[in-house]
Amino acid sequence: MAEADEAIDWLLGLDPSLQWQVMRDLLDAPPLAWRPIRAKIETEGWGARLLSHQDEDGQWAGGAFSPKDFDWSEWKIVGQPWTATSYALTQLRDFGLDPASESARRTVDLVGRNARWEEGEQPFWQGEVEECINGRTLADGAYFGADVTSIAERLLEGTQPDGGWNCERCEGSVRSSFASTINVLEGLLEYETVMGGSEAIRAARGRGEAFLLERGLFRRLATGEAADPAFLTPLYPHRWRYDILRALDYFRAASQRFGTPPDARLAEAIDILRSKRDERGMWLLEWQTPGRVWFHMDHGPGSPSPWITFKALRVLRWWDLHAVSN
Incomplete structure (x- = not known):
């Protein structure tokens, strides 16, 4: 489709962290073509910019989950901050920073030695008490080569x-939440992929996947109504939040990792995602989480989102390639 070509050309003109993944996941380029682009993440663009904010001790903003000496009253007034170590590591994983790079190896070591969770002063790679946090930490640690077996x-x-x-x-609580479940599923999948x-x-992944699939990725089981209207609006960076694109991208990754076909119960969410595509083949950022950030990677709500567009194209390509079996 011409719209897809326009969107892909647009993405290829942006940051190395997107370029290499577009080449790999949308254009089927061989590793020899995209590896040199991936290597630039450490020294150019968004990846280098985020690494430039790293503290000498390996952390970001002096804290594991929140900035050092953070005034918690700010959370209610401005919003949750996104500048501390946990969210920086997740972003670098999304960028695809090579775990074998000097920056990644140095970060894993320093974070392991210096970062402590505010909740209980545990070493960073031992995890916290909340499942959302532990799911992301499991994914980050597995990806970057830290020992996170205890979290799993x-x-x-x-x-x-x-x-x-x-x-x-x-x-x-004895009931699951969509957000906690997707955070943990992503972590378990990354851990399983690496380890x-x-x-x-x-x-456990099968049970968690069933929880989402039985609800069509966004509905209440009891009433069939949308559990949260925000689930239908793709967001990036998603931080800890849940939406159908994040869930669909997880199921895509699991399907491709283990060679399983897409589940037919994803079809309604796929249709909703497809309906949000504009005439240029892009997806807009409809809203943005408030709170401190190091920088934005888009032009704000109402503008095309590079990351939502890339992830949506990746999901739809996977789905459409398996359309016969849907």
Whole structure:
């Protein structure tokens, strides 16, 4: 489609962190073509810019989850801050910073030695108590080569009776949440991809996937209504938040990793995602999370979102390639 070509050309003219993934995932370029582009993340564009804000001790903003000496009243007035170590690492993973790069190896070592969670002063790579945080930390650690086995084991123990996870489990919740579940699923998938996984991890992922699929990725099981209208609006950076694009991209990744076909229960979410494409073949950023950031990678709500567009194109390409079996 001409619209897809226009969108791909636009993405290829942006940052190296997008260029290499577009080449790999949308154009089927061989590694020899995209590896030199990926290597630029460390020294050019958004990746280099984020690394430039890193503290000497390996952290960002002096904290694991929140900036050092953060005034928590700011959260209510301005919004949650996104500048500390946890969110920086997740962003670098999304960029595709090579785990073997000097910056990545140095960061894993320094974060392991210096970062402590504000909740209980645990070493960073041992994780926190909330499933959302632990899911992302598991994904980041597995991707960058840290030892996060203890986090994986803890997440397996924290599965809810309905199959997913909830950050409020430590406060007595026995029901899963969409956001907690997608954070943990992404973490388990990355850990399984890198470490080889286990029967227990595969079973847990299966239960978590069923939790989302039984709800069509966005509906309440009891009423069939949308659990949250925001779930239907793709967001990037998604931070800890859930939406259908994030879930669809997870199912794409799992399908391609294990050679399984897409589940037919994803079809409604696919149709909603497709309907949000504009006449140029792009997806707009419809809203943005408030709070401190190091920098933005778009021009704000109402403008085309590079990352949403890329991820949506990647999901639809995967889905359409398997259309016969849907």
